[in-house]
Amino acid sequence: MNIKGNIHSIETCGTVDGPGIRFVIFTQGCPLRCQYCHNPDTWKTNEGNRITVDELIAKIKKYKSYMKFSAGGVTLTGGEPLLQPEFAKELFKKCKEENIHTTIDTSGFISLEKITDVLEYTDLVLLDIKSFNPTLYKDLTGVSNNPTIKLAKYLSDINKLTWIRHVIVPNLTDKEEDLIALAEFLSSLNNIEKVELLPFHKMGEYKWEELGYKYKLKNTSTPSEETMEMAVKIFKERNVNVIYE
Ligand code: SF4
DSSP: OOOEEEEEEEEEEESSSSSSSEEEEEESOOSOOOTTOSOGGGOOTTOSEEEEHHHHHHHHHTTHHHHHHHTOEEEEESSOGGGSHHHHHHHHHHHHHTTOEEEEEEOOOSOHHHHHHHHHTOSEEEEEOOOSSHHHHHHHHSSOSHHHHHHHHHHHHTTOOEEEEEEEOTTTTOOHHHHHHHHHHHHTOSOEEEEEEEEOOOTTHHHHHHHTOOOTTTTOOOOOHHHHHHHHHHHHTTTOOEEOO
């Protein structure tokens, strides 16, 4: 059976979603509504383009030399790629048959039972933890952070290589006590290669306006250098390998 995925778009030479040069596939559909989302055009599950795994693999193979030269690979992001677990599994299985490195970028808001198969063919997980504070997480995304925390613990249990991503938003995710709680949680796990701290910016604001959505963070600025340094220090003090560039 040639499984189809519902895709928003493709970036053939991405450099920010995993190591090396990557063939990045943005899937369509996301159950979260993050206040700072850059890709609100990926939210609706009834939009996008359907494409078979074989069609995608044929496209991916054209870029194999770039991937090999740069130690890159394929990244599935979104939207939420794990909303389509059968597709993700089949795509990654075929990538591994071609000896291509696989990365999945997820919010973790998924049912763990449905995605353990996908993880068998995944080399690296980029797990976005929007906040460790459950109340703030709900306010920021519209959903609970329980599944994300459960997935983080599971990835540690199976020793799956993981990078954590955390966006610092002034007056939302920059609170010292929340950052300390997140850093302490991450320092208790044994599979975290690094934590990327990403300063909030408004790159996606124009898309919200085009789509007729209300952008709540209109008056929020990017975090100051002092705030970013404070956050970095909190992670470093807990022996978490933190990156902020
Ligand atoms: S999880 Fe990602 S795609 Fe979904 S709403 Fe949040 S930032 Fe946007």
